[in-house]
Amino acid sequence: MAERGAVREGLRAYGLIAGMWVRSSMTYRTSFLVTVVGNLLLTGLDFVGILLMFSQVDTLGGWTLPEVAFLYGLSVTAFGIADLVLGSMDVLGARMRDGSFDVLLVRPVPVLAQVGADRFALRRLGRITQGLAVLGWALSAVDVEWTAAKVLLVPVMVVSGAVIFGAVFVAGAAFQIVAQDAAEVQNAFTYGGTTLLQYPPTVFGKDLVRGVTFTLPLAFVNWVPAAHVLGRPYPVALPGWTAYVSPLVAAVCCAAAGLAWRAGLRAYQSTGS
């Protein structure tokens, strides 16, 4: 019961802080719009890169452009949501160095909510918009015999994927506390993870694919469920029903990230500055 109250309190605090940052970014409306468009272009470059590749070939790793776009749209949208909600986690290192992290610890609000909402940036909607646009095109272009289960699986993938990426953000933040700022290591898993998932699993080495299936289960963001939707073999030999376990994987990731976060907070030592 107390746990549920803490969650509600955390969400409320998150909403308040995020709302404050949104209002502040809306002060300069034109500047805000320009940065949203800039964000859209910047994240769109990845897809332009894929289009450039397909201007030279018909398939990549045996997958066609609409199929790769399907992977891309799922990965970018899921990552975009996680990035919108928790993407400010990488300012954690700076906060620890200048000592302002200590202030967050003494406030009567869950630290995770404060850190997550810190510098909440609505401009990150650019990435989600771009991901959804590519996903929309991919859905209209892929050659799939849609069933009710497959249709339902698409939003489930996006939400579970966002939660899995969110867990990676939180675990990365916990690591930053222990390592005293290593935002770039976190980038390797977050930005690196979404880049990896934009390409078909057939492109990558067997060990790498196994690693992101069983160790860091990013494959459940899109590779496994998308392979089921498209009627392609799974990246590693898994039973058919595993296409539907993404929500379960997401829940396990959350629990693990939560434990890591608590351990990180316990290990925190102020710089004293």
Add this chain to the structure above:
Amino acid sequence: MGAGRLYLAVAAGGFRRYATYRLATAAGVFTNTVFGVILVFTYLALWEERPGLGGYDQAQAVTYVWLGQCLFATLAIQGGGAEKELMERIRTGEIAVDLYRPADLQLWWLAGDLGRAAFQLLGRGVVPFLFGALFFPMALPTDVARWAAFTVALLLAGIVSFAIRYLVALSVFWLMDGTGVNQALMIAGIFFSGMVLPLNAFPGAFGEVVRVLPWAAQLQMPADVLMGETSVPGALAFQAGWAVVLLAAGRALQSAATRRVVVQGG
């Protein structure tokens, strides 16, 4: 103190400042290596499908990827070098102090940025490159002359990269806020430098255009010099040409901007 020694000292200062952040450097090495691995696999799949794309074989495509990861921070391809501090100084007005120094503004910042680049190359670039050479087939030359030419190409690439970012930074004199131009610099840098795909694999007329832009001097030219895919004098002349044009433009913009500062401060 002679002018040469002054700028050498500034460069050494730039080197040392970045050398302080050891953990950040190690983290950067890790990130560049991870991205290198992901890119190598996608490039190998692409070259599997289209052997000889852009005139490269698979080993050359792999070499190109790791060179890109090596030079990403070195040449500040998406920005984030000396220009960031310069913009901040222009915004706050501290630039006025710099103008009183008995040193040339552009050379001062160039020296500092080259010092930064030298550190990023040694601290952050070499390890991912060696990792790539160890675990993937690469096309590296064995003759010393080629490596010497590559070193010159790298230096020129560093100067062109700085010259572009210097122009962008000076725009803050007029814009007062660097957010927009920084974003444009980032997009152009990543795309036109060939971080997404080698410029010689860009198709058609679009490819022709991107290959003559100054960004081509940053990654594409050093890569082609190293792998013997272009005539060395031609490549170096291309880089030097852009360096001269862009530095001259920076100088013109700088004197226009300084006149403005005096008027504003008077």
